[in-house]
Amino acid sequence: ALLWKGNMDIQFLAEDSYSITQYVTKYITKGETSVIDIDEADLKDLSKTSYQNLSKFAFQLLKSREMGAHEAADRILQNSGELWRSSETFVWLPTTTPDRRTRVLRSLNELQNQKPDSTNVFFDDWVHVFYPNRPRTKDFENMSLYDFVSRYEKVIGKPEKFKKEKSTGCDSALIPLL
Numbered sequence: 001a002l003l004w005k006g007n008m009d010i011q012f013l014a015e016d017s018y019s020i021t022q023y024v025t026k027y028i029t030k031g032e033t034s035v036i037d038i039d040e041a042d043l044k045d046l047s048k049t050s051y052q053n054l055s056k057f058a059f060q061l062l063k064s065r066e067m068g069a070h071e072a073a074d075r076i077l078q079n080s081g082e083l084w085r086s087s088e089t090f091v092w093l094p095t096t097t098p099d100r101r102t103r104v105l106r107s108l109n110e111l112q113n114q115k116p117d118s119t120n121v122f123f124d125d126w127v128h129v130f131y132p133n134r135p136r137t138k139d140f141e142n143m144s145l146y147d148f149v150s151r152y153e154k155v156i157g158k159p160e161k162f163k164k165e166k167s168t169g170c171d172s173a174l175i176p177l178l
Contacts, residue, residue: 091149093126103128130154 045053094101103122111121124130126149134140134148143151 091126093145093149101127124154126154 048056103125106121106123114120122128126145130152131145131148134143140148
């Protein structure tokens with residue numbers, strides 16, 4: 001990375017979801033620097049239509065905006081962001097101690113539509129639902145949480161080929177990654 005001489009934004013983040021959320025939100029909402037060099041008279045040019053004046057202003061905005069080489073190449077090639085999108089999939093695994101772990105509550109509408117005696121108030125997740133309820137075979141018994149998550153994908157609902165199997169009571173299913 002040092003030979004690359006690129007910008008690296010490295011910051012330690014504790015395993016507290018609030019600080020991670022705060023950092024990511026601050027990073028993606030930071031302002032972009034740009035210098036607009038356009039005269040107000042150019043915007044009010046009566047010999048041109050409003051559309052032409054607005055187009056000229058929009059072009060000046062795009063021209064004065066700072067962007068990296070990857071984004072510039074992507075725009076020139078008209079790839080709609082395909083050059084810089086990640087092909088990696090990220091999975092959130094809460095690794096804090098069980099007493100500090102948070103879970104995602106179901107929406108009020110979903111809770112109201114459940115049976116009155118239901119205790120299923122949280123969304124299914126890797127740590128609390130899928131990993132503890134994995135099949136009890138030799139392969140799965142010796143599998144770490146990391147290996148389990150990296151080999152399977154969580155899907156909402158049940159895929160067609162798994163619908164005939166016995167219901168586990170989950171709203172989601174696991175399918176092997178190819």
